[in-house]
Amino acid sequence: MDEGKMDENEWGYHGEGNKSLVVAHAQRCVVLRFLKFPPSRKKTSEEIFQHLQNIVDFSKNVMKEFLGENYVHCGEVVQLPLDFVQQLCLKIQSERPESRCDKDLDTLSGYALCLPNLARLQTYHFAEHRPILCVEIKPKCGFIPLSGDVTHEAKRRVCRYCMHQHLKVATGKWKQISKYCPLDLYSGNKQRMHFALKSLLQEAQNNLKIFKNGELIYGCTDARSPVADWNELAHHLKPFFFPSNGLAGGPHCTRAVIRELVRVITRVLLSGSDKGRAGALRRGPGPRGPRVCEASPFGRSLRRQGKNSPECSGLPKGCLLYKTLQVQMLDLLDIEGLYPLYRRVERYLEEFPEERKTLQIDGPYDEAFYQKLLDLSTEDDGTVAFALTKVQQYRVAMTAKDCSIMIALSPCLQDASSDQRPVVPSSRSRFAFSVSVLDLDLKPYESIPHQYKLDGKIVNFYSKTVHAKDAAVVSTRFKESEDCTLVLHKV
Ligand SMILES: O=P(O)(O)O[C@@H]1[C@@H](OP(=O)(O)O)[C@H](OP(=O)(O)O)[C@H](O)[C@H](OP(=O)(O)O)[C@H]1OP(=O)(O)O
Numbered sequence: 001m002d003e004g005k006m007d008e009n010e011w012g013y014h015g016e017g018n019k020s021l022v023v024a025h026a027q028r029c030v031v032l033r034f035l036k037f038p039p040s041r042k043k044t045s046e047e048i049f050q051h052l053q054n055i056v057d058f059s060k061n062v063m064k065e066f067l068g069e070n071y072v073h074c075g076e077v078v079q080l081p082l083d084f085v086q087q088l089c090l091k092i093q094s095e096r097p098e099s100r101c102d103k104d105l106d107t108l109s110g111y112a113l114c115l116p117n118l119a120r121l122q123t124y125h126f127a128e129h130r131p132i133l134c135v136e137i138k139p140k141c142g143f144i145p146l147s148g149d150v151t152h153e154a155k156r157r158v159c160r161y162c163m164h165q166h167l168k169v170a171t172g173k174w175k176q177i178s179k180y181c182p183l184d185l186y187s188g189n190k191q192r193m194h195f196a197l198k199s200l201l202q203e204a205q206n207n208l209k210i211f212k213n214g215e216l217i218y219g220c221t222d223a224r225s226p227v228a229d230w231n232e233l234a235h236h237l238k239p240f241f242f243p244s245n246g247l248a249g250g251p252h253c254t255r256a257v258i259r260e261l262v263r264v265i266t267r268v269l270l271s272g273s274d275k276g277r278a279g280a281l282r283r284g285p286g287p288r289g290p291r292v293c294e295a296s297p298f299g300r301s302l303r304r305q306g307k308n309s310p311e312c313s314g315l316p317k318g319c320l321l322y323k324t325l326q327v328q329m330l331d332l333l334d335i336e337g338l339y340p341l342y343r344r345v346e347r348y349l350e351e352f353p354e355e356r357k358t359l360q361i362d363g364p365y366d367e368a369f370y371q372k373l374l375d376l377s378t379e380d381d382g383t384v385a386f387a388l389t390k391v392q393q394y395r396v397a398m399t400a401k402d403c404s405i406m407i408a409l410s411p412c413l414q415d416a417s418s419d420q421r422p423v424v425p426s427s428r429s430r431f432a433f434s435v436s437v438l439d440l441d442l443k444p445y446e447s448i449p450h451q452y453k454l455d456g457k458i459v460n461f462y463s464k465t466v467h468a469k470d471a472a473v474v475s476t477r478f479k480e481s482e483d484c485t486l487v488l489h490k491v
Pocket residue numbers: 017018019206398401402443447
């Protein structure tokens with residue numbers, strides 16, 4: 001990219017989250033990722049450069065190590081002309097969802113991250129004229145904590161995502177509770193994964209987006225977004241899954257297309273080679289938390305069938321979901337066990353503020369930082385060193401709980417080789433695919449007190465509004481027959 005000759009007309013709004021905004025180049029497979037801040041919070045250019053460089057270093061030295069280099073794209077920090085950034089900011093403003101406009105794009109530093117556009121296949125030698133379908137999933141936390149420090153009984157049976165749903169709906173963030181449960185997606189059991197993906201398709205919230213040729217065709221930005229339309233989605237997807245087939249429209253066609261999509265995504269999620277060092281985080285055969293969340297309709301359906309522990313296929317060790325889960329499980333103590341350790345570090349820093357640098361609280365995120373993360377002991381010897389290791393592991397785990405997985409699919413011609421890319425078959429076509437992770441920004445040390453408070457709020461709200469009620473009341477969330485149809489429907 002020639003940073004000297006930048007034209008805002010070549011870039012378009014692509015998407016944004018809580019902390020960054022992404023624009024995509026119209027022709028080339030690159031995006032620019034800018035930081036966003038509340039209007040009152042001004043940072044210096046040097047701070048912004050350092051923040052972005054930390055993101056690159058953390059991806060390179062930590063997440064690439066854990067997840068494997070094929071999945072992680074670190075990008076690079078670029079310096080752009082200020083007039084380009086300001087014009088670009090004006091150009092895209094009208095496309096931003098209202099709910100995200102509480103923060104402004106940083107137009108003052110001129111720094112941004114340049115990354116491959118993962119909504120198009122991420123390597124440049126891949127022919128760009130081929131149609132591309134891309135599914136982005138933000139799977140969230142895939143396990144129930146086992147830590148002895150957990151005091152809220154509900155946390156031992158219901159996963160954080162399912163509990164949080166109730167608070168989100170009550171506060172108006174989303175309109176209705178989703179049937180998606182991360183434990184179903186992370187189960188490795190195809191039937192449960194199909195259920196999880198269908199549930200995401202029914203209620204995408206911010207956990208699912210679908211792009212066609214780089215354009216968002218499915219997903220919602222906030223509670224005001226229009227209701228998801230499966231017929232429209234199927235219309236977009238039909239040429240991918242039934243290329244030369246006269247499959248007529250209508251509900252049968254919609255179901256067939258959605259079924260193919262769910263099957264293909266499941267296969268891709270279960271694929272993968274065993275590169276990356278997430279294996280270094282394996283905790284041996286000791287006890288582990290429940291494998292099914294009580295709030296998941298799938299789990300409830302199993303219980304009704306008298307199957308308390310599901311047939312567990314488990315995730316293959318090489319796949320990205322497995323590796324992501326291993327990193328998430330660096331949160332060994334749960335926020336309830338971690339918070340007192342955070343306080344220990346805080347007390348030490350209050351006494352020795354100059355030590356903040358030595359403790360690598362704000363970086364550098366280098367090889368030494370990575371090595372310390374591999375110490376999985378939970379034996380507290382009362383030291384600051386122990387507390388610090390757990391705090392840093394927690395931050396990394398939280399990052400993995402909030403990242404997204406991008407799956408790009410491009411149809412292969414029946415007889416053509418796939419440029420050495422892995423290929424996934426569907427019933428009427430074959431796709432070359434790539435899988436990548438995005439949003440691997442290390443969660444800030446300062447967010448720990450917020451996490452502690454939020455955790456209490458989520459659990460208390462859940463316990464008050466749902467758990468306290470009788471199981472029959474809980475089940476009004478779902479019509480039982482509908483839930484069984486989803487479970488038993490062969491996909
Ligand atoms: O706390 P959670 O689980 O609600 O996660 C937050 C996300 O909300 P979600 O539940 O996925 O809708 C939230 O996503 P949205 O802004 O709601 O799309 C952010 O990803 C937030 O991360 P950060 O503060 O921007 O670094 C996320 O905060 P972290 O907890 O990961 O720091």
